[in-house]
Amino acid sequence: MSVANENLVSRSGGLGKTAGIWHLHSNTINLLALLLLLLIVGRILSPTFLTAENLKIVLLAIVGTSIIAFGMTMVVISGEIDLSVAGIAVLSSIAGAMFLDTGSAFLVISVTLAVGVVLGFLNGILVVGIGIPSLIATLAMLGVARALANITSSGKAFYPDDVAGYLWFGRGDIFNIPVPIVILIVAALLSIILTKFTVFGRKLYATGGNVAAARLSGIRTWRVKITVFTICGLAAAMGGILESARLSYINPAAFPGMELRVLAVTVLGGAALIGGRGTIIGTVLASMIIGVINSLLNQMGISIYVQQVVTAFIILAVVLPGLKNRLVAK
Amino acid sequence: MTQTTPLLEVRDLSKAFPGVQALDNVSFDLNAGEVHSLIGENGAGKSTLLSCINGLQKPTSGKIYIDGRLAAFNSPVDAIGQRLSMVHQELVLCPNLTVAENIFLGREPKGPGGLKDTARLERDASDLLAQLRVSIDPSGKLGLLSLNEQQIVEICRALAADPKVIVLDEPTASLNDDQVEHLLGIIRDLKKRGLGIVYVSHRLNEVLDISDRITVLRDGQVVATERAEGTDRGQLVSLMVGRERKPGENVYSRRELGEIVLDAQKIGNSHFRDVSFSLRKGEILGIAGLLGCQREAVVRSLFGAQKIDDGKLVVHGKIQNFRSPHDAIDNGIAFMAADRKQEGLVLNMTVADNISLTILDRLTAFGFLKRGSVLEMTRKMIDLLAIKVSAVTQHVSQLSGGNQQKVVIGKWIARKCDIIIAEDPTRGVDVGAKYEIWRAIQSLAEEGRAVILLTTELEEMMTACDRIIVMGRGRITGTFRRDEFSAETIAHRFFV
Numbered sequence: 001m002s003v004a005n006e007n008l009v010s011r012s013g014g015l016g017k018t019a020g021i022w023h024l025h026s027n028t029i030n031l032l033a034l035l036l037l038l039l040i041v042g043r044i045l046s047p048t049f050l051t052a053e054n055l056k057i058v059l060l061a062i063v064g065t066s067i068i069a070f071g072m073t074m075v076v077i078s079g080e081i082d083l084s085v086a087g088i089a090v091l092s093s094i095a096g097a098m099f100l101d102t103g104s105a106f107l108v109i110s111v112t113l114a115v116g117v118v119l120g121f122l123n124g125i126l127v128v129g130i131g132i133p134s135l136i137a138t139l140a141m142l143g144v145a146r147a148l149a150n151i152t153s154s155g156k157a158f159y160p161d162d163v164a165g166y167l168w169f170g171r172g173d174i175f176n177i178p179v180p181i182v183i184l185i186v187a188a189l190l191s192i193i194l195t196k197f198t199v200f201g202r203k204l205y206a207t208g209g210n211v212a213a214a215r216l217s218g219i220r221t222w223r224v225k226i227t228v229f230t231i232c233g234l235a236a237a238m239g240g241i242l243e244s245a246r247l248s249y250i251n252p253a254a255f256p257g258m259e260l261r262v263l264a265v266t267v268l269g270g271a272a273l274i275g276g277r278g279t280i281i282g283t284v285l286a287s288m289i290i291g292v293i294n295s296l297l298n299q300m301g302i303s304i305y306v307q308q309v310v311t312a313f314i315i316l317a318v319v320l321p322g323l324k325n326r327l328v329a330k
Numbered sequence: 331m332t333q334t335t336p337l338l339e340v341r342d343l344s345k346a347f348p349g350v351q352a353l354d355n356v357s358f359d360l361n362a363g364e365v366h367s368l369i370g371e372n373g374a375g376k377s378t379l380l381s382c383i384n385g386l387q388k389p390t391s392g393k394i395y396i397d398g399r400l401a402a403f404n405s406p407v408d409a410i411g412q413r414l415s416m417v418h419q420e421l422v423l424c425p426n427l428t429v430a431e432n433i434f435l436g437r438e439p440k441g442p443g444g445l446k447d448t449a450r451l452e453r454d455a456s457d458l459l460a461q462l463r464v465s466i467d468p469s470g471k472l473g474l475l476s477l478n479e480q481q482i483v484e485i486c487r488a489l490a491a492d493p494k495v496i497v498l499d500e501p502t503a504s505l506n507d508d509q510v511e512h513l514l515g516i517i518r519d520l521k522k523r524g525l526g527i528v529y530v531s532h533r534l535n536e537v538l539d540i541s542d543r544i545t546v547l548r549d550g551q552v553v554a555t556e557r558a559e560g561t562d563r564g565q566l567v568s569l570m571v572g573r574e575r576k577p578g579e580n581v582y583s584r585r586e587l588g589e590i591v592l593d594a595q596k597i598g599n600s601h602f603r604d605v606s607f608s609l610r611k612g613e614i615l616g617i618a619g620l621l622g623c624q625r626e627a628v629v630r631s632l633f634g635a636q637k638i639d640d641g642k643l644v645v646h647g648k649i650q651n652f653r654s655p656h657d658a659i660d661n662g663i664a665f666m667a668a669d670r671k672q673e674g675l676v677l678n679m680t681v682a683d684n685i686s687l688t689i690l691d692r693l694t695a696f697g698f699l700k701r702g703s704v705l706e707m708t709r710k711m712i713d714l715l716a717i718k719v720s721a722v723t724q725h726v727s728q729l730s731g732g733n734q735q736k737v738v739i740g741k742w743i744a745r746k747c748d749i750i751i752a753e754d755p756t757r758g759v760d761v762g763a764k765y766e767i768w769r770a771i772q773s774l775a776e777e778g779r780a781v782i783l784l785t786t787e788l789e790e791m792m793t794a795c796d797r798i799i800v801m802g803r804g805r806i807t808g809t810f811r812r813d814e815f816s817a818e819t820i821a822h823r824f825f826v
Contacts, residue, residue: 199694201699205679205683206676206687209676210676213675218655
């Protein structure tokens with residue numbers, strides 16, 4: 001037995017004694033600490049940073065990425081990857097926008113979500129049914145979906161200003177809490193329940209942890225994978241709706257590079273691209289960390305490009321020690 | 331042997347991990363032209379000692395001398411530089427490269443202008459292969475070789491660094507009997523050339539056969555260093571476990587056999603054909619054969635992990651053609667895979683997660699996992715099989731090989747399947763756990779379940795089974811009832 005391997009496991013946090021429903025991985029604790037640190041730094045730099053108003057702005061900025069990242073986290077736990085999320089978000093939003101003329105928000109939203117589900121399902125079929133590696137299959141899906149969005153809309157954007165029900169998803173309030181934030185919380189709770197407390201969740205982690213063992217234990221791993229791709233498609237469509245409704249602007253060229261931002265958040269949250277590891281809580285925290293950093297840098301008047309560099313370095317700084325533990329035996 | 335400086339000397343080596351003293355003042359030495367074996371149960375400290383010798387881990391205290399000089403290795407590369415090579419238990423080669431490229435990986439001879447000199451590479455490789463008297467094409471892809479041949483390539487790779495000391499960690503774990511014989515021949519050759527060899531194995535017969543001296547480790551301490559001449563298996567076992575115990579014996583019990591639960595009628599696919607046999611309630615049926623006899627393919631096809639193209643498979647009186655393991659499990663078939671790390675367990679999940687994996691759908695209320703039931707069931711299984719764990723939520727990767735195997739068995743007992751396929755259930759498992767595993771399999775049969783058993787060691791199979799069928803090249807070549815068992819006649823059918 002390889003000693004390096006034993007170290008890997010003992011360092012990954014789940015030592016057993018404390019493990020329970022509320023057990024947090026050491027990675028999660030690190031993220032939580034980093035988030036608190038950033039909030040304190042923010043408070044020191046600016047007295048208005050910790051106000052409800054500012055935190056609302058921070059949260060609103062991360063809603064789309066976060067919700068898509070929940071889907072991505074599940075795909076990554078299953079041992080796959082989905083690079084098509086931005087394409088799905090765009091194409092499903094455009095498909096929904098085709099029905100703006102009817103004035104029915106219900107119809108627009110339903111079509112958008114349905115298209116997201118179908119495209120996600122299609123990803124699943126390409127990967128498990130045909131056996132195309134997910135990196136390639138979803139990269140193709142990204143290209144095709146973006147192209148189709150441009151073709152069907154003739155490259156023109158839509159403005160859902162007249163469909164109040166649609167705009168509500170971006171600008172409405174429920175008990176004084178913005179609708180996108182309510183949806184973010186609901187989506188996070190549902191994702192946590194699904195991954196942590198259901199039989200499906202166990203099957204998901206088993207499939208990503210060791211697909212051969214899972215299959216030989218009678219788990220239909222193909223079903224698990226199709227399901228997570230479908231959920232990810234749904235999440236992408238939902239993220240697309242929230243972002244488009246907030247801006248009141250449905251654009252066939254929207255969300256450039258969104259897949260990489262989502263993936264960055266997922267990885268920062270502790271999901272391992274080899275599968276079997278990752279938590280929704282981690283993804284939530286990672287998303288908030290990125291949001292807080294960007295907000296801080298914004299307030300300091302630092303340009304968006306420098307922000308991207310800083311964000312990248314913070315991801316490396318957080319992810320690297322973990323990687324080092326895995327690679328170097330003590 | 332004359333009193334010279336030993337090639338390798340380990341003096342008072344200790345290694346502590348948090349909460350565990352893995353090695354406690356271990357001393358060990360190795361002379362030129364000597365095979366010195368290291369044995370002990372899983373967890374006795376063999377792996378830790380090897381990692382310290384080879385620079386993968388740093389000892390807490392103690393010294394290592396090579397050729398009388400103090401050696402401080404910071405990595406396996408340092409060790410190789412000081413002419414100590416290690417051949418790992420699990421093959422660490424690249425199947426996509428050629429044999430020659432693998433042998434000289436990281437040490438490729440450079441041609442003019444730093445280009446790779448394939449001709450010289452292959453010439454040097456054939457020299458090394460010729461020294462071991464094997465005919466392997468150095469320009470062939472490694473992945474196309476048999477496991478045995480790959481093992482030999484791995485040894486060549488160790489030899490390419492021109493070592494004085496070679497450490498062989500369980501080199502025969504996945505080889506069959508005549509491949510083992512071949513490998514032992516190679517080791518004798520190396521010994522004649524004056525190399526010192528540290529040999530680690532669970533197979534006591536070959537240890538006794540090949541060694542000059544044998545050191546027994548138990549709980550991180552050296553219990554004894556004996557000359558191989560004059561010791562026997564029983565003595566070694568009692569040194570290893572600390573008391574006399576005969577593994578695998580006395581576990582067999584005669585049982586009443588019931589009705590036929592599984593009947594294969596001339597089944598076949600691209601790997602095997604015309605395979606017919608039946609299995610009765612309460613019976614333990616062994617399938618014996620050498621590597622490549624395709625018995626693994628046969629049992630996988632019974633479990634729906636491979637397709638059956640020809641013939642009929644009747645399970646519980648119904649003709650079946652399983653499309654997936656899921657279907658087979660629904661029909662009461664269990665499969666304990668030999669390769670527990672690859673196929674049996676999800677290593678980064680807990681003991682409870684792994685044991686409940688086969689019965690997730692029964693432990694649910696409205697899709698939610700009933701955590702209480704999972705834990706309760708797991709505790710029962712841990713008691714039943716005497717699995718040593720610190721908590722039900724311990725990760726299975728932290729368990730010893732024997733306990734991991736018990737988890738694999740436990741997850742299928744939990745499922746209450748009535749046909750159980752067990753593939754090499756004691757692979758890489760120490761003597762004590764072996765006994766408990768055989769005991770568990772016997773009691774499954776006593777409860778009226780039918781068992782199909784595949785093992786690498788024929789001896790084990792003869793101890794455990796009611797009946798053995800022998801396969802060779804994808805076909806059944808013989809059937810033996812228990813009263814007809816004889817290693818010689820059974821092995822004879824391997825080559826038909």
